[in-house]
Amino acid sequence: MDEPLLKVENVAISLRHDGRSMVAGVSFAVNEREVFGIVGESGSGKTLLTRTLFGLHDDAFLSRGSVTFAGETVPLSGYAAAMRKRLGHAIGFVLQDPFSSLNPTMRVGKQITEAIYLAKGWPMGAERTKEAAMALMSEVGIPEPKLAFDQFPDQFSGGMRQRIVFAIALSQEPKLLVADEPTTALDAITQRRVIDLILDRSRRHKLAVILISHNLELLRQSVDRIAVLYGGQLLNIVTAGEIGTRTIHPYAEALFACIPARDKRLADVRAIPGEPVAAGAARIGCAFASRCSFAEAVCREAPLPVNPGAAATFSACLLGRGVH
Amino acid sequence: MLQAVLAVPRAALSFPRNGVEKAAIVIAILIVLLAVLGVWLAPFDPLKINFRGKLEPPSFTHLLGTDGSGRDVLSRLLYGAQLTLASTFLVLAVIVAVGCAIGIFSAFIGGVVDNLLMRLADIWLGFPPLILAFGFAAALGASLQAAIWALFFSWWPTYARLTRMVTVDILSQKFMASADALGVPVHRKILNYVIPNAFDVLIVQATLDVSAVMLAISGLSFIGVGAQIPTPEWGAMIADGRSYVANGWWIVLAPGLAIFLTALAFNVIGDMLRRELDPTSSRRQ
Numbered sequence: 001m002d003e004p005l006l007k008v009e010n011v012a013i014s015l016r017h018d019g020r021s022m023v024a025g026v027s028f029a030v031n032e033r034e035v036f037g038i039v040g041e042s043g044s045g046k047t048l049l050t051r052t053l054f055g056l057h058d059d060a061f062l063s064r065g066s067v068t069f070a071g072e073t074v075p076l077s078g079y080a081a082a083m084r085k086r087l088g089h090a091i092g093f094v095l096q097d098p099f100s101s102l103n104p105t106m107r108v109g110k111q112i113t114e115a116i117y118l119a120k121g122w123p124m125g126a127e128r129t130k131e132a133a134m135a136l137m138s139e140v141g142i143p144e145p146k147l148a149f150d151q152f153p154d155q156f157s158g159g160m161r162q163r164i165v166f167a168i169a170l171s172q173e174p175k176l177l178v179a180d181e182p183t184t185a186l187d188a189i190t191q192r193r194v195i196d197l198i199l200d201r202s203r204r205h206k207l208a209v210i211l212i213s214h215n216l217e218l219l220r221q222s223v224d225r226i227a228v229l230y231g232g233q234l235l236n237i238v239t240a241g242e243i244g245t246r247t248i249h250p251y252a253e254a255l256f257a258c259i260p261a262r263d264k265r266l267a268d269v270r271a272i273p274g275e276p277v278a279a280g281a282a283r284i285g286c287a288f289a290s291r292c293s294f295a296e297a298v299c300r301e302a303p304l305p306v307n308p309g310a311a312a313t314f315s316a317c318l319l320g321r322g323v324h
Numbered sequence: 325m326l327q328a329v330l331a332v333p334r335a336a337l338s339f340p341r342n343g344v345e346k347a348a349i350v351i352a353i354l355i356v357l358l359a360v361l362g363v364w365l366a367p368f369d370p371l372k373i374n375f376r377g378k379l380e381p382p383s384f385t386h387l388l389g390t391d392g393s394g395r396d397v398l399s400r401l402l403y404g405a406q407l408t409l410a411s412t413f414l415v416l417a418v419i420v421a422v423g424c425a426i427g428i429f430s431a432f433i434g435g436v437v438d439n440l441l442m443r444l445a446d447i448w449l450g451f452p453p454l455i456l457a458f459g460f461a462a463a464l465g466a467s468l469q470a471a472i473w474a475l476f477f478s479w480w481p482t483y484a485r486l487t488r489m490v491t492v493d494i495l496s497q498k499f500m501a502s503a504d505a506l507g508v509p510v511h512r513k514i515l516n517y518v519i520p521n522a523f524d525v526l527i528v529q530a531t532l533d534v535s536a537v538m539l540a541i542s543g544l545s546f547i548g549v550g551a552q553i554p555t556p557e558w559g560a561m562i563a564d565g566r567s568y569v570a571n572g573w574w575i576v577l578a579p580g581l582a583i584f585l586t587a588l589a590f591n592v593i594g595d596m597l598r599r600e601l602d603p604t605s606s607r608r609q
Contacts, residue, residue: 056504088507095505100498105520114516118507168506 003071004029005176005208010306011065013045013052019104020061022279023049023232026290027307027314030176035202035209037219037240039255040229045279046212047096047180053092053180055083070175089119092174096181098162102153108164109133109149112171119172133171140167140197159190163197170201177202179212183218191215195222217259228252232279232286233304236322237314249315249322251288286318294319339600348592355586359409362402370395370403370556379572389574391565393554400556401578407551408558409586411468412538415475420530422476423483424522428514430484431491442488445481453478453540462547468541468557471550475540479533486529498519511601524601532594535587540582558583 006029013023023045030036040046051057053067056081067074067083070090070134074082087093095101103111112133113126122129130149137145140163162182169177179198183191195211199222202209213219218238219226228251230235236249243256254272274291286292289299299318307314315322340346351489358365368386382389388397430441431587457474464470494500494517503513542559544550551557558579565575 054505056501084507085506089506093505095498095502097498101502103499103503103517103521105523106516114508114512115506118509120513165502172506 002031004031004310005034005070006030006210007066007068007310008053009066009068009310011049011053011067012063013048013060014063016059016061016285019063021232022060023052023229024064024251025304025306026065026229026234027310028227028234028237029310029312030208030209030210032175033202033206034225035199035223037212037223037226038212038229039209039214039216039219039226041255041276043276043278044229045232046229048279050178050180050210050212052080053083054087054091055080056087056093089172092169092172092176092177094165094169094177094179094182097157097185098165098182099185102155102161102168106152107150108153108156109137111164112136112168114169115168133167136167136171137164140164140170141193142167159186159194162186162190162194163242166194166197170207173205174207176208176210178212181214182210182211183213183215191218198222214243216256220256220259226252228255229279231277231283233287233316234307234314235288235316237307237312238322239313246324247322249317250292250294252322268269286316294321336378339596341596341599345592345596348589348596351585351589352593355405355582355589356409358402359405362405366396366399366402368396368399370400371554372396379575380567381572382574383460388578389572391561391575392568394552397561397575397578400561401558401582403556404561405582406467407556408538408541408583411472411541412534415472415479415537415541416530416533418476418524419479419483422517423480424487424526426480426484427487427489427519428487429490431560432510432514438488442485445484448478448481449485451478454544455546457549466549466552467543468545468551469556471541471544474544474549475537479537482533483529487522487526490525491518494518494521510601511608528594528598528601531590531597534590534594539583539587540588 008029009027011023011026012021014021026049028036038046038050048057052062053260060081062076064071066076067079080192091236102108106114109130113129116129124132134145134149137148142148142160143165148156153164156164166182175197182198183194186194195218198209198211201207211219211223220243223240225237225239226243227234228238228249230251234251238248238252242248243252247253254270257270258272272291277287277290285300285302286295286304289295292299296319302318304316304318307316313324317323340349372395374390376393376394377390378392380386380390380394386396386398388401390398391397426445427443430438453474456478457471460470460474461467464473500513500517503517508517541550542557542562545557545559545564548563551560553560561579562576565579568570568575
């Protein structure tokens with residue numbers, strides 16, 4: 001098999017101000033063209049993990065592990081700076097909330113041409129760059145790109161702004177696009193459209209995508225594989241097809257059972273009993289042990305297994321559930 | 325940046341809510357025009373002494389009369405417009421430029437340097453401009469230059485602190501994180517992100533400060549620390565005409581009214597800009 005585009009092995013993330021470890025033992029790999037989902041409840045550490053992984057978190061750092069991107073291992077010392085050098089051309093990162101991620105004083109067209117300039121300079125001249133930007137705007141579904149080019153962000157709706165955000169990220173032609181909750185602020189139909197846009201682009205341009213979301217259904221329908229985070233631990237990596245068809249990690253199982261569906265009555269949607277634990281509490285054993293219906297003594301005592309060699313699928317269950 | 329600058333004349337047409345604001349804009353434009361063209365419009369040499377024609381009341385030859393040494397008040401007023409406004413805008417331009425540079429630098433660098441710079445600004449703010457002006461007058465000799473230096477030294481911290489505050493706020497916005505994700509280098513962040521987003525706040529403060537700086541320059545000249553008699557500076561003209569109030573009221577009235585109108589016009593414009601541009605202003609809508 002080809003080398004994966006991004007390989008994250010046994011990574012731990014600590015807070016800068018007190019050195020507390022928030023996320024530990026995370027291993028996964030993302031292949032070229034693959035759409036990889038990261039799911040987890042609020043506070044599970046998914047945003048912390050991805051932001052730190054791509055050098056965008058000022059208050060946390062990578063304290064352990066190794067990260068390889070496009071065949072190059074990024075050293076742990078000076079990690080954030082080294083990773084930031086890859087942002088803006090090799091890696092695109094789209095943040096939550098389209099309402100505030102655009103510069104309010106710059107015309108949207110200029111924001112796209114500016115992004116192209118930052119990634120590549122002006123190899124095709126300003127005029128051609130402008131045309132490329134407008135072509136991209138129509139590709140992401142902005143009506144009348146000629147008109148939109150000279151407008152300011154506040155003249156667009158949330159969905160349109162998110163499209164512009166993606167147009168900006170895609171204009172730099174990254175190999176990997178990381179989207180942190182790209183659809184949270186949008187209505188259901190717009191969510192679907194924005195996700196389809198990313199998937200379409202991924203298929204046609206060999207783009208690998210990491211999609212972070214807590215929208216389980218959207219993720220299940222869109223991605224190839226899903227990593228499940230809980231309490232700062234990576235509990236499970238499953239292919240989208242495995243969900244609902246075979247045994248997976250008890251937490252992932254419980255999580256996906258929460259998805260409401262047309263043929264389910266509300267009473268059938270089982271909430272997981274208990275409160276979610278926050279990432280970061282120093283713990284031995286499985287973070288989910290306190291809420292798991294299968295939990296045994298070993299779950300609270302044994303160290304959690306780490307995905308060896310960042311394998312394609314993985315279950316951290318100490319009872320072996322979902323391991324295959 | 326250019327867009328932000330171009331927005332100003334466009335805004336000037338759409339912002340005024342009432343006659344006072346429209347009048348203020350017209351007066352401000354007129355005063356600036358007179359200051360620029362005054363040298364050519366002035367009918368007489370502003371420094372030419374003519375003792376035989378001193379203290380003449382306004383007439384068709386001398387529209388605003390003559391002063392105690394027979395100099396034409398209108399000519400002095402027009403030359404003074406240039407001198408007063410030029411030094412006002414010079415002071416303002418320099419304090420805005422220096423203050424903004426220090427403020428942006430301070431906000432970007434953060435930490436100890438940020439703290440040191442801001443405490444330094446606090447200390448400078450503690451000096452009353454008047455005392456500083458006396459100090460400069462003592463060191464450089466009382467002159468317009470001394471007044472300008474004094475104002476520069478006592479005024480830059482206001483802009484440094486304001487710009488730093490606004491920049492820190494901008495840096496914490498989501499779109500700055502997005503800029504990081506796009507790989508925007510620091511100089512482009514300052515040019516394309518910080519300055520355009522800080523522009524509103526700064527233009528309001530600068531407009532309000534036009535009158536404040538002008539009053540300070542004229543005030544310092546009036547008490548004799550700034551421009552010296554017979555320099556046709558408005559403050560100095562009032563100082564000069566002071567002793568003739570009883571038999572030559574027009575000598576102080578002309579520059580006094582000029583100062584009053586200019587200060588008022590720029591204050592009204594500043595307040596209008598604040599209402600229109602400052603999102604925290606409660607008078608909006």
